Amino acid sequence: MGIPMTNEYKVFEGFIGGVSCDVSKDDYERAKQSREVLAAAFSIEEAFSLIARSYIDLEKTLMSASLEWSLENDDYASHNDFFDHWREVINLNLLSLLTAAGAYSERMERLAKSASIPGFDWEAYDPRRKAVFDSDLSYRVMCALRNFSIHDKLPIAGFPISFKNETSSGRLKDGEPWRRRLTCSPHIRTQPLVASEKIRRATRDEIEELSAEGIDLKMFTRGFVESLFTLHQVVRDLTEASLAQALNSLSEMEDRLSDAKGGQCKFAHIGEKGAGLELALYIDTARLARIQGKRQDWKKLQGLRRRYVSSETTRREGIYLCEVDDLWVQS
Numbered sequence: 001m002g003i004p005m006t007n008e009y010k011v012f013e014g015f016i017g018g019v020s021c022d023v024s025k026d027d028y029e030r031a032k033q034s035r036e037v038l039a040a041a042f043s044i045e046e047a048f049s050l051i052a053r054s055y056i057d058l059e060k061t062l063m064s065a066s067l068e069w070s071l072e073n074d075d076y077a078s079h080n081d082f083f084d085h086w087r088e089v090i091n092l093n094l095l096s097l098l099t100a101a102g103a104y105s106e107r108m109e110r111l112a113k114s115a116s117i118p119g120f121d122w123e124a125y126d127p128r129r130k131a132v133f134d135s136d137l138s139y140r141v142m143c144a145l146r147n148f149s150i151h152d153k154l155p156i157a158g159f160p161i162s163f164k165n166e167t168s169s170g171r172l173k174d175g176e177p178w179r180r181r182l183t184c185s186p187h188i189r190t191q192p193l194v195a196s197e198k199i200r201r202a203t204r205d206e207i208e209e210l211s212a213e214g215i216d217l218k219m220f221t222r223g224f225v226e227s228l229f230t231l232h233q234v235v236r237d238l239t240e241a242s243l244a245q246a247l248n249s250l251s252e253m254e255d256r257l258s259d260a261k262g263g264q265c266k267f268a269h270i271g272e273k274g275a276g277l278e279l280a281l282y283i284d285t286a287r288l289a290r291i292q293g294k295r296q297d298w299k300k301l302q303g304l305r306r307r308y309v310s311s312e313t314t315r316r317e318g319i320y321l322c323e324v325d326d327l328w329v330q331s
Contacts, residue, residue: 011257014267014277021260023253023270028281031253031270034246035281037117038288041243044111045294047104048232052298054097055225059309061086061093062218065184067311069161083158090186091154097221098146101228105143108235118245120238128234137206138223141215144199145188151198156217159186167328177328187214222304229301236295243291250283 009028012020065086072082111117112125133139149155162185167178193199194208207215257265271280282288300307315321315331 008273009271010273011253011268011270011283012280013257013261013265014269014280014282018267019257019261019265021256023256027253028270028272030249031281031283034249035283037239037242037246038250038291040111040117041239041291042294044108044232044235044239045291045297047100047107048228048298050100051097051104051225051228052301054093054100055221058090058093058097058221059218061089062184062186063309063311065090066161066182069184070182086184087156087159090159091156094155094217094221095149097225098142098149101142101224102146104228104232108231117239118242119240120235120242124238125234129231132227132231132234136223136227138220139227140203141193141207142220142224144193144203147198148193148196152196153192155188156186157189159184159217161185175326177326179328186217188217188220189214219305222307225301226304229298229304232298233302243295247285247289247292250288251285253283254285 009023009025010020011023011027011031012018068086069082072078108125108129109122112120112122115121133143145155161182163180163182165172165178165180167173167176169176172178190207190210190212194204196204253270254265254268257268266284268283268285269277269280270283271277313321313329315329321329
């Protein structure tokens with residue numbers, strides 16, 4: 001009669017004196033696959049967060065430029081320095097956004113084609129990806145702008161800061177209280193885009209058909225990010241079932257360890273016996289389940305084009321405004 005083989009893997013607490021229990025190789029392989037799904041899910045969310053944070057940086061830059069311009073000296077040399085500086089910063093933030101978006105798109109394509117996450121494969125993802133691309137002009141133009149910016153020239157050659165004197169009536173009358181609103185509104189000239197061979201012909205034709213000298217950076221950027229979030233939600237939907245299954249699988253491993261301990265286990269790992277902690281897989285679901293919270297982030301990017309953020313002061317009941325006689329404040 002042969003001697004039965006002992007299990008070569010164990011699930012254990014990752015500290016001295018922690019409990020352990022034997023598991024099979026199949027258990028280990030299942031846990032390994034689950035960890036790979038979770039690692040991919042974290043990577044997906046991190047990649048999209050780079051897009052969202054790059055977008056926020058761009059919007060903050062535009063507001064900062066408006067604020068600084070409101071305090072700028074009225075001399076020609078100072079104005080040149082101002083526009084040189086902020087043009088560079090706007091281009092930097094825009095390139096960061098376009099690069100983050102390109103990296104995200106390429107990563108999702110590779111991940112879908114690898115089919116490493118059950119349910120998220122190219123056949124399921126590609127039609128929905130194409131639908132997002134086809135449904136929004138701003139998405140198509142901004143994707144093209146990435147290639148243009150890398151291979152041809154920086155997208156922003158100059159930008160205006162407009163101002164408008166506002167009153168309650170909408171017209172500036174003698175003696176009527178008023179205020180001045182400043183807005184940094186960069187645009188991208190269409191002619192260089194239409195002439196660029198780095199942009200596909202169909203998109204160049206679309207831009208040319210607009211019959212416009214430029215396209216508004218803020219509105220096109222907001223539409224672009226909104227469409228990217230729509231695409232990201234597609235990725236979340238397609239990976240939801242696999243993610244839940246991965247967490248459940250690791251939770252089952254933890255439950256075995258807790259049963260062996262007679263109480264709640266801590267810092268659960270799974271690995272080959274004698275291999276050492278550094279080679280084991282971390283399966284503590286209390287921490288790994290944080291991915292569920294991350295998958296709720298950035299949902300307010302939906303409807304982004306309708307959002308308007310300003311530093312406007314308004315009248316509120318019970319709040320005193322230290323205002324002057326000829327200053328108009330919105331009620």
